[in-house]
Amino acid sequence: MKILRMIDALQRLGLDHHFEGEIEAVLNRQYDIVDDDSTASHDLVETSLRFRLLRQQGCRAPSGTK
Numbered sequence: 587m588k589i590l591r592m593i594d595a596l597q598r599l600g601l602d603h604h605f606e607g608e609i610e611a612v613l614n615r616q617y618d619i620v621d622d623d624s625t626a627s628h629d630l631v632e633t634s635l636r637f638r639l640l641r642q643q644g645c646r647a648p649s650g651t652k
Contacts, residue, residue: 587632590616593639613643 593609596602602609616636 587629587635590632590635590639594635597642610643613640613645616640617645 589612593602593612596605596609617640620636620640
């Protein structure tokens with residue numbers, strides 16, 4: 587969750603372009619978490635932040651449950 591908040595803060599500050607590769611790598615791992623429902627968090631704040639960041643990155647994050 588901390589890494590998602592850090593990415594969000596970097597984007598809001600306009601500094602995310604300095605860390606594009608690192609952010610992409612983290613979000614790719616987060617996408618794998620979304621795919622594997624057994625390891626996905628059921629915390630609403632974390633889930634919504636992950637969903638928004640993935641969508642902003644251009645990933646087709648599923649909006650429904652399996």
